[in-house]
Amino acid sequence: MAKTNDDIEDQNTEDETQWIQQKTTEEIIQAQKSDEILGKLYQMKTESKDKPKWGDIAIQNPIIKRYWSQWDRIVFENGVLNRQWLDTITNVTCNQLLVPSCWTKDILQLLHNNPTSGHLGIHKTVARVRRRFYWVDFKTDILKWIQQCTMCTSRKQPPRRAKSKMKQYHVGAPMERVALDIIGPFPLSKKGNKYALIVSDYFTRWAEGYPMPDMETKTIIDNFVKCVDLVFPDKSTQTRDDNLSRHYLKNYVPDSVSIKLEPLLTALKVMGWWSDSIAVWKKYLVNMSVPIKRTGMNSYHGLSWPTGHQYTSQQNFHPVN
Numbered sequence: 492m493a494k495t496n497d498d499i500e501d502q503n504t505e506d507e508t509q510w511i512q513q514k515t516t517e518e519i520i521q522a523q524k525s526d527e528i529l530g531k532l533y534q535m536k537t538e539s540k541d542k543p544k545w546g547d548i549a550i551q552n553p554i555i556k557r558y559w560s561q562w563d564r565i566v567f568e569n570g571v572l573n574r575q576w577l578d579t580i581t582n583v584t585c586n587q588l589l590v591p592s593c594w595t596k597d598i599l600q601l602l603h604n605n606p607t608s609g610h611l612g613i614h615k616t617v618a619r620v621r622r623r624f625y626w627v628d629f630k631t632d633i634l635k636w637i638q639q640c641t642m643c644t645s646r647k648q649p650p651r652r653a654k655s656k657m658k659q660y661h662v663g664a665p666m667e668r669v670a671l672d673i674i675g676p677f678p679l680s681k682k683g684n685k686y687a688l689i690v691s692d693y694f695t696r697w698a699e700g701y702p703m704p705d706m707e708t709k710t711i712i713d714n715f716v717k718c719v720d721l722v723f724p725d726k727s728t729q730t731r732d733d734n735l736s737r738h739y740l741k742n743y744v745p746d747s748v749s750i751k752l753e754p755l756l757t758a759l760k761v762m763g764w765w766s767d768s769i770a771v772w773k774k775y776l777v778n779m780s781v782p783i784k785r786t787g788m789n790s791y792h793g794l795s796w797p798t799g800h801q802y803t804s805q806q807n808f809h810p811v812n
């Protein structure tokens with residue numbers, strides 16, 4: 492797996508040190524005193540060594556209360572407010588500079604965007620900031636900063652979708668291999684149909700269309716079985732028909748789905764399920780230059796059409812009479 496910037500161990504502290512050294516102690520103290528939050532904390536810490544009582548602090552800004560809750564860890568170092576922090580990896584306690592809000596962006600820029608920082612990920616940037624600096628909610632600020640970083644977002648790859656390779660299928664008989672496609676959604680028909688299942692036979696290039704109310708697996712299987720039944724409508728081929736359907740169900744349908752084949756096939760022959768929605772379907776399917784064909788079942792049984800390919804060696808095969 493490729494290393495991300497977050498995997499790279501970063502021990503460089505030169506940038507932080509330089510940044511701090513560029514400022515005089517007086518300058519840092521002044522910035523802390525001028526900060527709305529740190530200024531109050533500075534005052535409280537100067538006035539009393541003891542932690543103020545809750546009653547005195549309760550009405551204060553929530554961020555001040557967050558600093559107040561860490562009272563004993565907030566210390567002065569040469570007159571500058573710092574926070575004591577124990578690095579659990581090195582087991583060394585270090586002082587983090589309490590950063591006035593006017594400088595937090597400079598620090599994020601320095602420790603994330605600078606050429607030497609190399610746009611580290613969230614965890615590494617947090618670790619890097621934490622070694623020298625602290626402010627309430629600094630982790631949230633880092634997260635937002637990186638989410639809005641143009642360089643980081645442009646580098647993120649969209650998730651790849653797995654694609655299977657194109658391949659040629661060789662078939663030697665009708666219904667040896669069929670393709671199933673779903674088209675729609677269309678406006679709801681009177682019978683509650685919205686989609687159509689298109690079943691195409693690879694060998695004859697014959698296609699059948701079936702209206703469906705949804706795209707559920709069972710609906711697809713039910714309609715596919717109708718197609719198998721349609722291809723071999725002769726009663727004498729009923730056994731072959733069922734066997735073929737079972738063959739398809741066994742080979743191409745997930746094991747978790749089971750349907751009772753005989754009642755379904757019987758029901759299909761009784762149902763006039765297509766008739767009232769024909770107009771709606773005709774409207775859309777005609778636009779696709781699909782001729783609607785009447786089947787031998789004395790009702791509209793589905794849509795049947797040749798796909799436009801010339802039949803040559805399969806001339807004798809007529810799926811629908």
Ligand SMILES: [Zn+2]
Binds near residue numbers: 644
């Ligand atoms: Zn970045």
